[in-house]
Amino acid sequence: MALRTILGASLAALTIASPTPGGSKHSKSKFNWRSAKSLIAFGDSYTYVQGTLGHQNYSFIGDNFDLSFTPEELFSDRIVQNLTGTAEGGPNWVEFLTNCGVEDGLHDPRKCKIQLWNFAFAGANTVDDDDFTPLHHNYTVPFESQVDQFVSYGNPALESIKLSKRNALVAVWIGINDINDLSSLRGRNASFAPLYEQDQDYVFESVEKIYDLGYKNFLFMNLPPLDRRPGTQHVNASMVSSFNSIHAAHADAFQAKHRDATVLQFDVNSVLNNVLDNYQDYGLKNITNYCPGYNQPDILTNPEKYGCTELDTYFWYNSGHLTSRTHEIFTKELVEWLAKQC
Ligand SMILES: *[C@@H]1O[C@H](CO)[C@@H](O)[C@H](O)[C@H]1NC(C)=O
Ligand SMILES: *[C@@H]1O[C@H](CO)[C@@H](O)[C@H](O)[C@H]1NC(C)=O
Ligand SMILES: *[C@@H]1O[C@H](CO)[C@@H](O)[C@H](O)[C@H]1NC(C)=O
Ligand SMILES: *[C@@H]1O[C@H](CO)[C@@H](O)[C@H](O)[C@H]1NC(C)=O
Ligand SMILES: *[C@@H]1O[C@H](CO)[C@@H](O)[C@H](O)[C@H]1NC(C)=O
Ligand SMILES: *[C@@H]1O[C@H](CO)[C@@H](O)[C@H](O)[C@H]1NC(C)=O
Numbered sequence: 001m002a003l004r005t006i007l008g009a010s011l012a013a014l015t016i017a018s019p020t021p022g023g024s025k026h027s028k029s030k031f032n033w034r035s036a037k038s039l040i041a042f043g044d045s046y047t048y049v050q051g052t053l054g055h056q057n058y059s060f061i062g063d064n065f066d067l068s069f070t071p072e073e074l075f076s077d078r079i080v081q082n083l084t085g086t087a088e089g090g091p092n093w094v095e096f097l098t099n100c101g102v103e104d105g106l107h108d109p110r111k112c113k114i115q116l117w118n119f120a121f122a123g124a125n126t127v128d129d130d131d132f133t134p135l136h137h138n139y140t141v142p143f144e145s146q147v148d149q150f151v152s153y154g155n156p157a158l159e160s161i162k163l164s165k166r167n168a169l170v171a172v173w174i175g176i177n178d179i180n181d182l183s184s185l186r187g188r189n190a191s192f193a194p195l196y197e198q199d200q201d202y203v204f205e206s207v208e209k210i211y212d213l214g215y216k217n218f219l220f221m222n223l224p225p226l227d228r229r230p231g232t233q234h235v236n237a238s239m240v241s242s243f244n245s246i247h248a249a250h251a252d253a254f255q256a257k258h259r260d261a262t263v264l265q266f267d268v269n270s271v272l273n274n275v276l277d278n279y280q281d282y283g284l285k286n287i288t289n290y291c292p293g294y295n296q297p298d299i300l301t302n303p304e305k306y307g308c309t310e311l312d313t314y315f316w317y318n319s320g321h322l323t324s325r326t327h328e329i330f331t332k333e334l335v336e337w338l339a340k341q342c
Contacts, residue, residue: 030166031217031262033338037167038115040154040215041094042146045087045122045321046224047173049094049101050080055139057084060118063139067149071157078106079116087122088317089294090324094118094171096331110161119146119154125177126202133181133199143174147206155213165214173221174203176320179243180226183234196243200250211258219264219338220251224322225273230289231319244269264341271333275326276315282329285313294318 041047051060053073061069061077079085079101086092095101100112109115121141125133128142135142141149182195207218222244227237248265255263279287286309293299293306294317303310311317312325 030260031169033169033335033341035167036114036169037164038117038158039094039098039100039169039171040150040158041116041118041120041171041173042143042150043120043171043173044124044177045120046176047092047094047118047120047171048087048122049092049116049118049120050085051077051118052080052106053077055121057087058122058139059120059141062141062149063121064135064141064145065139067141067145067153069153069157071160074154074157075110075161078108079118081105081107083297083300084295086324087321088324088327089299089311091327092324093327093331093334094120096328097171097334115163117154117158119150120173121146123177124174125181126174126199126206132195133178133185136177143172144202144206147209151209151213165216168215169217169219170210170215171219171221172203172207175199175223175243175247176226179223179239180234183239192239193242193246196246199243200246203247204250204254207254211261216258216260217262217264218254219266220247221266221268222247223269225269225276228273228276228287229319230316240269262341264338266334266337268330268334271330272322272326275329279315283313284315284325285309287315290314290316290318 048058049060050057053076054060055063060079061074081091081095081101081104083089091102094116098112098114098116100109100114100116101107109117123136123140124142124146126143127133128135128145178199182192186195223240225240226235227233227240251263251265255261275282276287291299291303291306291308291311291314293303293308294311296306299306299311311323314323315326317323
């Protein structure tokens with residue numbers, strides 16, 4: 001079983017590791033994860049971390065009503081780690097990946113060996129468009145605005161401390177809300193592939209803006225197995241697979257267009273499907289449902305009160321999110337995979 005796990009993971013890595021001929025895997029890669037000094041993250045609730053200057057439960061800094069910040073504000077902001085510091089009930093993948101903000105309490109990103117600068121916003125779609133993917137709330141910062149915010153405020157602040165762009169990895173995990181919302185808004189009979197194409201056009205228009213600032217190293221995450229979520233299914237496996245192949249084609253095209261970029265595509269979908277198929281190997285007990293008391297203040301110490309086993313034995317944190325334990329499991333695979341990419 002252990003062997004199957006390893007095989008599953010390395011197969012997943014193999015299929016996706018070399019996006020283009022002469023792509024990241026075989027070219028004289030300029031980027032080496034072992035010498036990474038920072039992770040700059042964009043996305044939704046899977047990626048956001050709470051900041052002392054963030055919108056409570058949604059962001060590290062700011063919201064759609066106040067996107068601006070000064071360098072002094074950014075550098076006085078602290079990552080909050082506690083039960084409500086992420087949407088997962090504990091550290092999430094960007095915190096595990098950087099080891100920045102994993103312990104309970106407040107963390108200064110500049111004191112971390114790999115600094116974590118996080119502009120993800122919980123509930124984000126790629127774009128704000130009433131006819132495509134409307135905002136979840138009027139304060140929601142969609143991916144396109146996260147990037148504009150970074151262009152106007154984040155990058156100038158990081159330049160002011162001479163952050164090394166060569167040793168920075170830009171992480172983008174977006175689309176989870178998009179696929180759900182497109183399905184709810186368009187109805188299940190819609191023809192989804194053209195919508196996913198349009199969605200990825202939007203994603204990479206924004207990615208171009210980050211590239212234009214001089215960032216050359218990108219990590220893209222594909223959609224998790226949303227088709228295996230507890231509760232009502234908005235999407236099925238073929239929709240997720242279609243979305244992911246369209247996403248991969250756009251990431252490949254971005255790599256082909258920018259030969260000086262390192263474009264890493266992590267197939268988290270295969271890794272997580274493999275974890276679901278072999279969940280006992282990871283100490284998980286429950287992959288079909290979530291604990292109803294997941295957001296109660298005493299859930300970590302008294303799960304029995306809610307009829308649950310420990311939160312760490314669940315794959316799903318709630319109907320839409322993975323537990324912190326699941327983030328830890330896939331991030332371990334991600335770290336090993338990143339180490340092999342140069
Ligand atoms: C943040 O989320 C927690 C857990 O769901 C909730 O108890 C709290 O009221 C939320 N805070 C705000 C300001 O919405
Ligand atoms: C987590 O920290 C934030 C900010 O310090 C605080 O508002 C919130 O109540 C804390 N949540 C828990 C569950 O301790
Ligand atoms: C944002 O939405 C809330 C809830 O719908 C509403 O009460 C508030 O007035 C809105 N704020 C602005 C500035 O539009
Ligand atoms: C998945 O959903 C799409 C869109 O509703 C539908 O066309 C397709 O037949 C479904 N596929 C499966 C395997 O259920
Ligand atoms: C969706 O397609 C099914 C099967 O072809 C059909 O029965 C149903 O009426 C369609 N629904 C809508 C809203 O078009
Ligand atoms: C999974 O967790 C839910 C909620 O705690 C529970 O109702 C269900 O029986 C559990 N399933 C298994 C297989 O343990």
